[in-house]
Amino acid sequence: MNKKQEIYDEAAKLFQEKGYGAASMRDLAERVHLKASSLYSHIRKKEEILEKICADLAVWFTEAMERVEEMEATPREKVRELLSFHIRTAMDDPTSITVFSDEWKHLEEPYRSQFLASRRDYEERFRRIIQAGVSKGEFRPIDPNIILYTLLSGIRWLHHKQRLPIPQHREGLEMQVIELLLEGLSKKNQ
Amino acid sequence: MNKKQEIYDEAAKLFQEKGYGAASMRDLAERVHLKASSLYSHIRKKEEILEKICADLAVWFTEAMERVEEMEATPREKVRELLSFHIRTAMDDPTSITVFSDEWKHLEEPYRSQFLASRRDYEERFRRIIQAGVSKGEFRPIDPNIILYTLLSGIRWLHHKQRLPIPQHREGLEMQVIELLLEGLSKKNQ
């Protein structure tokens, strides 16, 4: 129906599979049953596709952060909510997430700087929630930066393992990852 | 002194900064004060460099795994030892680790398959240690695959943040990351 959207969707898959650099416009054209030159009736340039994928997901995460910040909840509940949102996004839209996580470096200026600024902002707000939890004694007294990056990074495998040896259904997987990150690997009281 | 080694070292840095695909042989040549054609007095082809970086690190990790497997220790101590090794490697050689983690996909066959097989083997042995810990009740009853990927992934930010806002010295940072992964974010008994 909407050819433009079809191009964007197929491009995301292609960027995920081969990486932005190795994905050629002729590859992409073939997937949407066009010739390369015809793509330019729908888009201005290749990088525009990357920009849109990254920008859309940045908005997606920023809006989630706003909702969480407005919650009446403890830092622990807020962190749990953010982790849950990240995990669900990774499972529902693994293609875009991969591009967002791994291919943003191919953005040209000024979009690259904009992207990084927006990511820094998101991380800063996440860090504030963590800092609050540490100050309250809800969290272990660990450097908030270390916590921030370890949590975010500890999740970054989900979108790669879409159909790999994880025999779980959504809720079970989400619960276990969150439990592991919040409560740790070691079993307590022993 | 040894020009070949200089090329390999500079190539690793270049691959890290721009990605394998975007790093051209002319870029690399300039960095070692040569012209592109002169590189081929020292190496056979571009991908050969990538092969060596990946293969060397694969050996590095496999040998560490062998030492850990031979330890007389609990699963918890073995996991702690492996995490410690990963973290130290990421901090001591962030350049190679980045290439090893992010650029291996550009390996051509049959090296790509070899690399993946070796990685699967490593993960399988790591998984066995985790499984032992779960069976003994030392670890939480979480799917060993989820534990494996979350632990390995939770560390994968260190090599990117070489000179970023982590004001820690080595031991402190290593201790805190391991504490966070093994004991969790939440403070106990409250």
Place this chain on the structure above:
DNA sequence: TTTGTACCCGAACAAGCGTTCGTACTTAAT
């Protein structure tokens, strides 16, 4: 029926890529 708009294509462009080739120059071994 004419005009306009949206879409598609083949051909071609300039630029960049990894790599090869022929040829020098330097250095050490014979």
Place this chain on the structure above:
DNA sequence: ATTAAGTACGAACGCTTGTTCGGGTACAAA
């Protein structure tokens, strides 16, 4: 002094890349 090996270079090759251009077709509005 002669040979051989090692290293460096400029030029060029064949290929792929993103993108442009001019011309074509389809279809709806005027």
